[in-house]
Amino acid sequence: MVKFVCKNCDYRFESKKMKKCPYCDSAKISKELDAEDLVRELS
Numbered sequence: 031m032v033k034f035v036c037k038n039c040d041y042r043f044e045s046k047k048m049k050k051c052p053y054c055d056s057a058k059i060s061k062e063l064d065a066e067d068l069v070r071e072l073s
């Protein structure tokens with residue numbers, strides 16, 4: 031499962047496939063990085 035966050039309503043959810051926000055039906059969603067991923071991105 032991958033965590034996603036909706037950029038429209040900030041709703042967080044887990045899904046195997048990213049499609050739409052289940053809350054507001056927006057397609058503006060992105061992967062939510064966990065702390066480990068953030069560290070990797072910044073370095």
Ligand SMILES: [Zn+2]
Pocket residue numbers: 036037038039040041051052053054055056
């Ligand atoms: Zn949403």
